Amino acid sequence: MSLFDRIRTNVIEGRKVAEDEGYTEGLVGQPAVSELVLRVLEGEEPEIKEMIDSLSSGMEEVGRRFEQGEYFIPDMLASAEAVGEAMDLLEPHLKGANVVSKGVFIMATVAGDLHDIGKNIVAIMLKGAGFKVVDLGSDVAASIICEAVKREEASFVGLSALLTTTMQEMGGVIRDLEEAGLRKKVKVLVGGAPLSSGFADQIGADAYCEDAFEAVRYTEEFRR
Amino acid sequence: MREGIIVNPTSRLLDEQIQQIDLASLAILQNIGIECFNEEAAGIFAQAGANVTAGEGHYQIKIPPQIVREAIEAAQSVVRLGARDKANQLILDAEIQRVYFVSGSETNNYLEVDFATYISEDGGRKRRLPEFSARPGTTHDLADAAHLAENLDNLDSFIRTVNIQDKEITTENKDVNKFFICLDNTTKHVMGGLTSLSQLDNVLEMAEIIAGGKEALRKNPLISFITCVVKSPLQLVDDTTQNLIEMVRRRMPVVISSSPQGGSTAPITEAGMVAQINAEILTGITLAQLVRPQAPVLYGSVPNRARLSDLYDSYGAPEFSQYNVDCVQMARFYKIPCYSTAGVADTKVPGIQATMEKIISYLYVASSGPQYLHYAFGLLERTATFSPLQAVIDDECINLVKHLLKTPKEPDIPEALDQIRDVMSSKMRLFTRYIRKHRRQERLYPGYPFESRGMEDKTLELASQRLDQLLARPRRRIGEPEREKIFKEIDGILPWLKEEI
Numbered sequence: 001m002s003l004f005d006r007i008r009t010n011v012i013e014g015r016k017v018a019e020d021e022g023y024t025e026g027l028v029g030q031p032a033v034s035e036l037v038l039r040v041l042e043g044e045e046p047e048i049k050e051m052i053d054s055l056s057s058g059m060e061e062v063g064r065r066f067e068q069g070e071y072f073i074p075d076m077l078a079s080a081e082a083v084g085e086a087m088d089l090l091e092p093h094l095k096g097a098n099v100v101s102k103g104v105f106i107m108a109t110v111a112g113d114l115h116d117i118g119k120n121i122v123a124i125m126l127k128g129a130g131f132k133v134v135d136l137g138s139d140v141a142a143s144i145i146c147e148a149v150k151r152e153e154a155s156f157v158g159l160s161a162l163l164t165t166t167m168q169e170m171g172g173v174i175r176d177l178e179e180a181g182l183r184k185k186v187k188v189l190v191g192g193a194p195l196s197s198g199f200a201d202q203i204g205a206d207a208y209c210e211d212a213f214e215a216v217r218y219t220e221e222f223r224r
Numbered sequence: 225m226r227e228g229i230i231v232n233p234t235s236r237l238l239d240e241q242i243q244q245i246d247l248a249s250l251a252i253l254q255n256i257g258i259e260c261f262n263e264e265a266a267g268i269f270a271q272a273g274a275n276v277t278a279g280e281g282h283y284q285i286k287i288p289p290q291i292v293r294e295a296i297e298a299a300q301s302v303v304r305l306g307a308r309d310k311a312n313q314l315i316l317d318a319e320i321q322r323v324y325f326v327s328g329s330e331t332n333n334y335l336e337v338d339f340a341t342y343i344s345e346d347g348g349r350k351r352r353l354p355e356f357s358a359r360p361g362t363t364h365d366l367a368d369a370a371h372l373a374e375n376l377d378n379l380d381s382f383i384r385t386v387n388i389q390d391k392e393i394t395t396e397n398k399d400v401n402k403f404f405i406c407l408d409n410t411t412k413h414v415m416g417g418l419t420s421l422s423q424l425d426n427v428l429e430m431a432e433i434i435a436g437g438k439e440a441l442r443k444n445p446l447i448s449f450i451t452c453v454v455k456s457p458l459q460l461v462d463d464t465t466q467n468l469i470e471m472v473r474r475r476m477p478v479v480i481s482s483s484p485q486g487g488s489t490a491p492i493t494e495a496g497m498v499a500q501i502n503a504e505i506l507t508g509i510t511l512a513q514l515v516r517p518q519a520p521v522l523y524g525s526v527p528n529r530a531r532l533s534d535l536y537d538s539y540g541a542p543e544f545s546q547y548n549v550d551c552v553q554m555a556r557f558y559k560i561p562c563y564s565t566a567g568v569a570d571t572k573v574p575g576i577q578a579t580m581e582k583i584i585s586y587l588y589v590a591s592s593g594p595q596y597l598h599y600a601f602g603l604l605e606r607t608a609t610f611s612p613l614q615a616v617i618d619d620e621c622i623n624l625v626k627h628l629l630k631t632p633k634e635p636d637i638p639e640a641l642d643q644i645r646d647v648m649s650s651k652m653r654l655f656t657r658y659i660r661k662h663r664r665q666e667r668l669y670p671g672y673p674f675e676s677r678g679m680e681d682k683t684l685e686l687a688s689q690r691l692d693q694l695l696a697r698p699r700r701r702i703g704e705p706e707r708e709k710i711f712k713e714i715d716g717i718l719p720w721l722k723e724e725i
Contacts, residue, residue: 014657021661072670121651140547196321 004047004054007036007086011058012065014078015075016085023075033082037089048090048097052130055083059128074213077121080128085125102130103155103223106148106186109138110169115162118192118212122158125212126219142169144175149182156219159205161192171203185223189215225313226380228324229626233556233593236549241495242557245550248499249506250289257286258458258507262465264531268514282459292506295513301559303477303520305381306444308434308702309411313444314381314596316522316561320413321593323629325567325586327373327601327615330417333358334365335573335604335611339685341577354684356573358609361386363393363405363718368695369602370409372612376619378626379601381413383450384404385610390718396569397716399423400430403447404710404717407434408702415479417450423716428474430714434706448477450524454504456484464509472512473521479563479596480508481524485537486547488530494543498550501527505551509560522563522596525551530572537606539568539599540581545588549655552592565592567618572605572615574684582618586625615622616687616694620673627669 001011013022015032031039033055039044062079065071094101103124109119116138127133134152136144149157157177161167170190177183189202191209200208206222209215237245257275259282260266264313266283270276275286296480301318314324323376339352345547366386373382384406393401398419406414407430435441451468455461463514471478482504484490505523512519527547531538538544541626548564566589569578599607600622602615643658662668673690676682701707711722 014660020657023660025664043570072659072663074656074663077654078660081652120652120654124560124652125655 002037003040004050006031007040007051008054008058008061010036011055011079011082012061014062014082016077016078016082018079023071023078027135033086034089037086041089041093046093048093048099051090052099055086056130059083067148073121077124080124082128083130084124084133087130087132091132101132103132104120104152105131105133105156105158105161105219106136106145106152106154107133107158108136108140108145109160109162110166110173111139111141112169113161113166114138114165115160115192118162119158119160122160122191122209122212122215125216128157129210129216129220131219142173145173146176146180146182149177149186150180154186156222157186157188158209159188159190161190162194164194167192167194167199170205174204187219189218191215225315226311226324228314228322228380229590229629230320230322230631231591231593231629233321234479234591234632235553236546236592237553242553245495245499245554245558246503248495250292251505252458252503253292253507254289255286255289256458256505257284258460259283260285260460260465260662261462262460262469264469265460265465267510268469268511269308272514277377286462287510289506291511291514293508296506296558296560298513298517299558299560300518300520301561303522303561305413305415305448305477306435306441306446307381307411307413308407308446309700310444312380312412314413316595318556318559318561319597321595323590323594324380325378325590325600326381326383326386326415326596326598327369327379328415329603329607329626330384330387330390331603331608331610332360332387333605333609334361334386335613336610337574337611337613337688339688341411351680352685354484354574356611358572360389361610362390363388363401363721366402366405367409369610369612369615370406371697371699372615372691372694373601374410374412374700375697376601376696377613378619378622379412379480379615381415381596383415383598385602385615390719395420396422397718400426400714400716401718401721403427404430404714404721407431408721409699411700413446413448413516413664415448415450417452418471421463421467421470422475424467424470426714428476432712433709433713434702441474445477448479450479450481451508452481452483453508454482456482456489456504457500458504458507460507460511467541468508468512469515472515472521475516475519476510477520477522479522480505480512480526481526481563482508483526483528485535486527486529486543488535490527492530494541494546494550497527497547498554501525501547501551502554506558516675521560523551523555523560524559524563526565526599527551528565538570538576539565539585539606540570542584545585548585548589548594549592552589552594556593561596562594562713563596563598564589564592565599566590566597567600567622568603569614570606570607573613574604574617578604578614579617579621582624583621587628590625591629594724612695613684613688613691616691617683619685620687624669624672630667633667679723
């Protein structure tokens with residue numbers, strides 16, 4: 001099996017590093033995505049595009065298994081995390097290989113809210129899908145989000161909130177983006193337990209994401 | 225052997241209450257006695273030292289406690305039930321609370337479902353809704369029910385759920401056809417009652433052909449019998465008592481079942497109900513052990529409660545489950561494997577009421593640790609109707625209950641601490657990747673398979689699709705040489721059953 005096939009297999013297995021268990025038993029100790037990617041990069045002329053193809057192909061297979069009910073969210077996340085790790089390792093090499101980024105996604109839980117699990121899951125999935133994710137963390141003020149959009153030349157903003165009291169902050173972020181003249185440059189996606197599509201419309205967001213898959217789906221759609 | 229589910233049994237009765245009920249049951253048998261309508265049984269009890277007096281058309285039998293105690297002592301605490309596929313064999317050990325979920329009973333109505341599309345008056349909304357229709361069950365329906373049973377993961381043993389009412393079925397040929405259809409469509413253990421004693425040997429001969437001979441059937445009893453010897457209150461019925469005697473003589477495993485109704489044929493109070501049903505079951509167990517010591521018997525408790533509006537049985541009432549848990553504890557006290565009851569809905573159709581009534585009794589009765597929990601699949605309208613669609617939903621409810629009742633795993637504290645440490649030192653603070661190992665070990669309930677993402681409950685529609693998939697699977701028939709032999713040597717099997725139905 002070639003190194004690229006092994007990378008693809010380990011993406012499907014959801015193995016980031018050698019200590020990881022996979023979907024299949026008995027893989028602990030064998031090189032996983034990180035080790036295999038580093039091996040490719042150590043070569044004289046690393047084949048970056050082929051490596052990205054094997055990562056994408058692995059994720060496509062994971063998606064197919066998820067659709068068929070064989071894989072669940074933890075499997076999907078493990079694979080996305082492995083791809084995310086690979087993308088971090090590859091980042092310095094992308095420009096040289098003429099690989100164009102899918103775009104920068106600014107991610108934050110809004111001011112006053114410390115809940116970050118949903119945001120983290122979406123960040124892993126987007127990274128696994130090949131986007132550059134800049135995660136600003138939780139309890140993030142609107143001004144910091146606006147600065148990041150400007151600095152990173154971002155195309156997408158993802159806002160998360162778990163509380164009915166903090167979800168109102170999302171409207172404030174969108175207003176600040178408008179005032180800073182950035183609103184037309186970015187698509188704003190919102191999500192979180194108390195939200196609805198009605199609320200997203202009301203505050204002027206571009207999409208309400210019921211779960212992480214919708215976040216990836218909308219982002220891919222907006223990219224086109 | 226099938227795995228079932230081993231539970232840490234919950235108790236309802238305290239130890240001293242169990243002893244009080246035991247003594248009350250013995251006092252009933254010694255002082256009030258049993259009315260016996262079977263002459264041979266009366267003779268057996270008299271010979272054992274019971275006080276038997278002849279009345280008008282029956283015998284009054286008063287049984288001294290010592291006779292009952294000796295019978296309980298003689299009864300086996302482990303009963304093995306065989307199966308066509310040996311992986312489906314069951315071991316019922318009174319001292320291990322391994323619960324097997326089983327179908328039953330012989331219902332008259334077979335419930336079919338069709339889905340029709342309704343459009344709102346303004347024409348804007350469409351809904352697919354179930355329409356149910358009940359009709360008398362047939363041989364074809366029983367074949368489908370047995371085939372479905374073969375394919376329901378959580379169904380451990382099959383008791384026929386359909387009363388075959390084809391016009392060609394008679395009292396004389398019913399048993400042999402019923403057992404043949406069951407055995408020809410499932411490789412799981414088949415248990416059933418007998419309509420005519422004249423058919424007992426015919427049915428056994430057929431089972432011997434399938435098992436590979438008389439001795440092979442004894443080692444792998446792929447069929448067993450149910451006898452409702454008692455008509456409550458406290459009457460031994462002539463024909464079923466004779467059935468019991470003859471089945472025991474032929475060394476077959478037998479359930480000794482009683483089904484009094486609290487409030488009409490037994491006291492409504494818990495103590496009164498349990499003391500009476502316990503006395504009734506102990507009478508049957510005693511008779512079986514007097515016929516042949518160490519006869520394999522199950523303590524068959526099917527107590528229910530009177531419905532206040534019409535005095536029909538009520539299986540959805542909480543008292544039904546309470547009575548049953550008490551009986552499970554009594555069987556455990558006697559170290560006799562328990563055939564108990566759960567999962568019957570009072571309502572006529574699948575839906576919220578049926579699920580609520582069923583899941584309450586599955587959970588409570590199963591948690592007490594009966595070895596053989598019957599009536600658990602597809603029963604509606606008390607025990608009058610069988611719905612295959614409901615059986616598919618029930619299988620999933622039982623799956624959920626089995627997950628709930630799993631005994632805790634030995635705690636692996638170092639592993640838990642490693643996980644917490646690793647996650648706390650990571651950026652994302654997520655434990656999701658550790659779910660996978662746990663899921664692989666089948667410790668996690670994967671999720672309700674009939675859930676809808678939209679604003680409507682699609683359980684019935686999705687379960688109906690699942691039913692179609694299960695019924696479309698290939699049937700695991702009796703081998704061709706055995707089938708040939710059965711049709712050549714066993715009388716009464718309807719010719720069309722030779723063809724695959």
